[in-house]
Amino acid sequence: MHGAADDRRAEALADGSRLAARLFDALAGGTADPPGVTRAAYGAGECAAFALMAEAAGDLGGDPVFDPAGNQFLTFRGADRGRTVYVGSHLDSVPHGGNFDGAAGVILGLAAAAALTRLGTVPAFDLCVLCLRAEESCWFPHSYIGSKTALGCLPPDVLDAVVRSDTGRSLAGHMRDLGFDPEAVRRGASRIDRARTVAYLEPHIEQGPVLVAEGRPLGLVTGIRGSFRFREAAFHGAYAHSGATPRTLRRDAVVAASEFVMAMQALWERMERDGHDLAVTFGMIGTDPAQHSFSKVAGEARLCIDVRSQSEATLEEVRRRLVETGLDVAARRDVRLELGPLGGSTPAVMAPRLLAQMRAAAATAGIAPIEMASGAGHDAATFANAGVPTGMLFIRNRNGSHNPDEAMDMGDFDAALALVVALLEQPAEHWG
Structure with a gap:
């Protein structure tokens, strides 16, 4: 039988899902480039996406801040203000790509914040929804620029050596154009204190056909190919x-x-x-x-x-x-x-303890995901290889990725939302 608590949870998750649907629609409309969307790294589409996420976070009481490279940190207060759980992904896309690649992870973080607010739940630690730049190396030919700059580990020569494919101008130049500080990036400046980082979680659409073939809405990622x-x-x-x-x-x-x-x-x-x-x-x-x-x-x-x-x-x-x-x-x-x-x-292995927590959260939410490796690269690899406890959650997606026909069903997104909310509700002692 369903009780009042179950009804409150369902309403809270529905709030988060409605916010997500609005953000996906606004993102698709604001960055449309038929037949798909284009959000060039350090370009107008990516900046529009960042502004949309900051506005949504502000409405929820979140605090938006940029780092020197232009990555955006949307922070919601937790019980322990000295430690942080990061949930996020990138907001750039390939030219004429799909609307969900990368963006689903950021929007899921905001939807989880909305659901927790509706439940009146304060997470054990600060929740930071992280909006990363320049993950798609079709723009700048270097892997994981956003996560490397966020962690202060981008090789300094990359700032001047790589140029954007459509402009021929350097990464440093594009950062300066937007008011950011490539010299601080060159010095390794970072807003992330690894010693105070509890975990980094990256929800992402699956970019292959495994979940569709298995008939499962979600996958827990065990590792990422190098x-x-x-x-x-x-x-x-x-x-x-x-x-x-x-x-x-x-x-x-x-x-x-x-x-x-x-x-x-x-x-x-x-x-x-x-x-x-x-x-x-x-x-x-x-x-x-x-x-x-x-x-x-x-x-x-x-x-x-x-x-x-x-x-x-x-x-x-x-x-x-x-x-x-x-x-x-x-x-x-x-x-x-x-x-x-x-x-x-470099290949990356996801944190076994966080994977176990995600299994428990899935069981709490009544979801049976499969466990799988990621054939595609993701910013999560940078976090894992930097020693940050890292996890990834795949959401089923038809028609592959890097094309306008990405097709993530909102029912599958809602399953991921329920899992992440259950994970963020876990008490501090479960996180280690």
């Missing part, structure tokens, strides 16, 4: 006439690139059979539009290489074998391989 990336790789051969140049005399960059791609695909299949966690992707491949022609042997083929795994040892082995394979193909095809700059991220 990666290495060559964004500017290219095979260089020689342009030649397609009819006049015999096969044995060609230096065909496209043939070399194709052989390389298939060799890496075969390596992936072998390593997967041997039990390695691995994903190998060539997300961009092409010839030079200024030079290519239907009647020319291609003298250049460019590739973008993305390799991911939960295992650092696997990443290192694949990187070594990738280089060996590429050089072997280049030698046999009489072309030259340039891999270009190497980037990437």
